[in-house]
Amino acid sequence: MKRHNKLAEGEELKEINISPLIDMVFILLIFFIVTTVFVEEPGVEVQKPKAVSIHDLERNSILIAITAKGEVVYGGKQIGIGGIRPTVRRLCSQEKMPVILQVDENAPGPLVVRSIDEAKLGKALDVFISANPI
Amino acid sequence: MAIKRNFASSEDMTEINISPLIDMVFILLIFFIVTTVFVEEDGMKVSKPESDSAVSLDKDSINFKLSGTQVFLEGRDIGVGNVRSAVNRMIQGRDLPVIINVGKKATAGLLVRVIDESRLGGAEHISLAESK
Numbered sequence: 001m002k003r004h005n006k007l008a009e010g011e012e013l014k015e016i017n018i019s020p021l022i023d024m025v026f027i028l029l030i031f032f033i034v035t036t037v038f039v040e041e042p043g044v045e046v047q048k049p050k051a052v053s054i055h056d057l058e059r060n061s062i063l064i065a066i067t068a069k070g071e072v073v074y075g076g077k078q079i080g081i082g083g084i085r086p087t088v089r090r091l092c093s094q095e096k097m098p099v100i101l102q103v104d105e106n107a108p109g110p111l112v113v114r115s116i117d118e119a120k121l122g123k124a125l126d127v128f129i130s131a132n133p134i
Numbered sequence: 135m136a137i138k139r140n141f142a143s144s145e146d147m148t149e150i151n152i153s154p155l156i157d158m159v160f161i162l163l164i165f166f167i168v169t170t171v172f173v174e175e176d177g178m179k180v181s182k183p184e185s186d187s188a189v190s191l192d193k194d195s196i197n198f199k200l201s202g203t204q205v206f207l208e209g210r211d212i213g214v215g216n217v218r219s220a221v222n223r224m225i226q227g228r229d230l231p232v233i234i235n236v237g238k239k240a241t242a243g244l245l246v247r248v249i250d251e252s253r254l255g256g257a258e259h260i261s262l263a264e265s266k
Contacts (some may be wrong), residue, residue: 022152025159032166039173049246053253057175066242100175105243109200109236112245113264116180130177131246 039063043076046104051131061098062091062124066115068106084115088122099124178249181261194231196224196257199265200244201237214247221255231259238265 042065064084065073072080074087088099099119103112112129119127198217199206205214212220221232232252236245245262252260 018156022156022159025156025163029159029163029166032163032170035172036166036170037173038169039171041171041173049243051178051246051250053250054176054178057177059173059175061175063173063175100177102175103242103246105241105246107242108238109240109242109245110238110264112242113236113262116262127180128175128177129180129242129246129249130175131250133176 040075042073042102044071044073046102047106048102048130048132049105050134052134054131054133057100057128057130058098061100061128062088063100063102064115064119065102066104066107066112068104070108070111072111072115081111081114081118084118085122088119088124092123092125096123096125098126098128100128100130102130178246178253180249181259196221196230196232196252197235198232198248198252199235199237200240200248202239203244205244205248214244214251217248217251218255221252221257225256227256229258231261232257233261233263235263235265 037059039059039061040063042063044065044067046065046067063074064079064087067073071078072084074083079087091097099122101112101115101119116127197207204211205217206212207217207220224230234245234248234252249260
């Protein structure tokens, strides 16, 4: 009761101190700026093969998916096997990037080999096949 | 001069108004939160031999041939499970390249499996080729 009275009558509490809020928001902002990479995701779900001898791949790469039906997808669009080379060449013209192929377990093997070939011909830095750890 | 005196004498301007700054920072923050994707990819490196080097490597290499679910080494079907031991036996500390010929019916899953097993068997250089 006493406290309530005090708040009601007094004009001491004019403003809430928002500087900790601003500090926190700045820290969050810096975190998100640093971690953000603008990677175009393929936009299809594939069943990745499992493997043991794998390592972390670079984030700033070109992600191309190959589905079980043999479709080649980049950025939500079907580009087909012939679209890999121009796409990779265009993206690698500024700065060389590795290509990561997200292949489905049941994707045709020869298509995967040809895709690697096309990515190499498009002047990709390296070609990787994405896999899940067992 | 008048302004200067005004500043010095009065205590009116105690704080800079920072609310627009905070608004802007919030908008930036929301933008970055929305656009951030945490891409975490694990994978393995793959390579293809150049067309001219493929022939010269042929003799001194381990040549696997994938067809359907079978893995052939020197014409015998050895199966995926024996790839590691076969590579380990043939490589014996040397730097033998492994060449995987991918047949028409082979799946990517099998291909990745064979690459993985070869690497575990000690192969450093693994190349892929498409069988004719």
